[in-house]
Amino acid sequence: MLRFLQTLDRRWIFLLMLLAVGVPIVLQLRFPESITPNTLAAFAEIEKLEPGSRVLLSFDFDPASAGEIAPMATSFTYHAAKRGARLYFMALLPVGPQMAEDTIAKVIARDFPEMRYGVDFVNLGYKSGLEAVIKVIATDLRQMFTTDARGAGIESIPMMAGVRSVQDMDLVVSVSAGYPGVKEWVQYAKTPFPDRISMIAGVTGVQAPPLLPYVPVQLPGLVAAIKGAAEYEALLADAYGLQAEPRYQEGRRRMGSQLVGHVLMILLIITGNVVYFLTRRQERQREARR
């Protein structure tokens, strides 16, 4: 057995991971969620929005991380729309506007058909320049966004009236997968204008721990990884009766595979260590015999 494990072809481990993730999907395993304070704080920020307030949703992610992030984007959009907020979508990554379009089709087109483009929501699109885009729009939005993503002049969009910069937004929500993303929003928007810009974020697992020092002073709410997405969905489901709506349960569905995958990882590490220490003991015994 030890010999088999010592020379184990890594493709067996790949197969185990495939099964650990695939089988729970087919079996549609679901578990209850315990809510963490950071998710609760993010939820509270959107919950306190008044009808008509302005929310800037920066979709700074792409399909590579959509598996983790898209459920949060869906929840934030639903929640803000439900609070009657006006939604301004934008992106710091080239594919971001496409992510926004997907979310608009999934949430607004289906559940908020009364929301009109240009009046209740707008997709401002992508601008290149990484953090320098935030630097500019923090004080002058129109310097970069002369049109929306469709090419309509910014002056012709009714909901842009009175919006000079990001400081005119009631809440900034950055849904991000890396650079540029939440860190840059904190550095270039929230930190220089702590009283004028309020902000929450949804991030990938990789990004979450390095952002923790910003919480709560520079970042009042942080939804972290697929677990955070699932927590947010649970809060949303309880508050707005979405338990039976599978479109808003994507993160919770994925937690089934997540649980089995995590347990497999732990077992792999433990087995790897057992093999290592047994091998080391064998080697020592062999040396002692010599």
Add this chain to the structure above:
Amino acid sequence: MRRTIPLFITTAAGVVLVVAYFVPWMSALGETVSTWFNILAAIAFILGGGNLMKMNLRKISDRVPGWGYSVVTLVAFVVTLAVGLAKVGVNPLPEYPSYAWSGEFNEQGSAFWWIYEYTWKPLTATMFAMLAFYVASAAFRAFRAKNIEATLLLGTAFLILLGRTYAGVWLTSWLPEDSPLRIELLSEFVMETFTTTGTRAIMIGVALGVVATSLRILLGVDRSHLGSGRN
């Protein structure tokens, strides 16, 4: 000229932005410089595409092993570029029907959208999904509790992996609801104290490094970015 002018440009651009941060009447200038930067960043994408083309054309003409894949790359590049720039299959905006070029370049149903949706999206998503397999393989082969440091790392990883799923809740469900030893609460405590502390120290360290490097660049002490000055 090859080194002095770039040095001047670097210092001028950087100093304008630093001063603009502190002097309100200069902030408009800071915005302008940042806007130039943003436009230049878009042009850099063209440079990237051009470089890719140049590199692959060279591979094809030199018939290096695997040059067939360079042909595939070039074809994929040219086709995507052509349908994207020509807005193939894009309808005009309903507000401006007489402007044939007014539609959204990535409108659903257009050729460019099709390429994004059915080739780029699955490819990029799957590339990253592969990492789950490699991290599992690495977990089996590389993570050894050889000393106290490695044991701390692995112990915390276990706690987080369990505490962030229902497995952690289930394992210590026999403890009282507010017991700090419940895995989900313990993992929360570790995140709030130790992880925040560690990342804060890293953040402060990195900030000091970035500030020092930026200053060296702006003052012209660090000139490595200028290269040798030769073509």
Add this chain to the structure above:
Amino acid sequence: MSERAKTILWTTLFVLGGAFLLGRALFSAQGVGREYVEGEVIVATPSDGGPTREWTQWRQASYGEFLRAQAADPDQQAFRLDLPRTIGLWIAAFLTLAIFSFLWGDNPVYKLAEAIFVGVSAAYWMVVAFWSVIVPNLIGSLLPGLVRAWAVPGLSEETEPKLIFLVPLVLGILLLWRLAPKGGWIASWPLAFFIGVFAGLRLVQFFHADLLNQVASGIMPLVAFDEAGAFAAGATLQHVISVVGVLCCLTYFFFSVEHRGAVGAASRVGIWVLMITFGAMFGYTVMGRIALLVARLEFLLIDWLWLIDPAGSRSI
């Protein structure tokens, strides 16, 4: 494994996979992945009184929506099967499997998918940059009339040509000069501009957000009391760990003094705190990686094979 055994294994896998797909397509109630669309007729009249134009905009729809429309009216035309998108779905599935095939080992199918990925990526970013920034922000600033008449009719009428945007244009041309056979050194000018802007931006923002603010956030009372004024043991422990932990980690980062004695002990504690931090980072990274794999397998099992339907998008 011998080459012969590999060939047998792969052939068996392909035959079984093909048979499964064929079986599901022919014998299951719903078959396998297909894409449906919903058409909306757009009738547009130009504001300047030109001829009215009419076209159909096709949007993604679910099989369930198609079934519901069919049940309500078997002759409906609004929902229909879309062949190009269905072919696209199968190409997407093929490319997904092609990338996954690398897990078995490097192979031509993987290399093909990789080559497509590189080509499409570069072109995608170029197209987005062109239509999102170069046209509205650069050409739109220099030649607003042209851009308005051509691609962005909604661009504000008040926009006047701004000659200051010749600066990024010139810098851009210099940057692209790098592609020319001679004189590529000139590209160091725009590159110097890039570096200068980055250095200027980061100098200030890292100092403000990550240094000053973090030092401020890291200073907290070592003995904590709750709102009622009673001693709070949990918060006190947290504060002590936070303050001592940051100091110990910073001691570890400080290489100008030899790590011996008290400094050595502090830096050792710092390493432990960092190891716990890295453990948590590793845990979160694993979580993220698995989530991405789940999403990809969901695509294969739900969107392509139609094996399960957790979202209920294929039921009436």
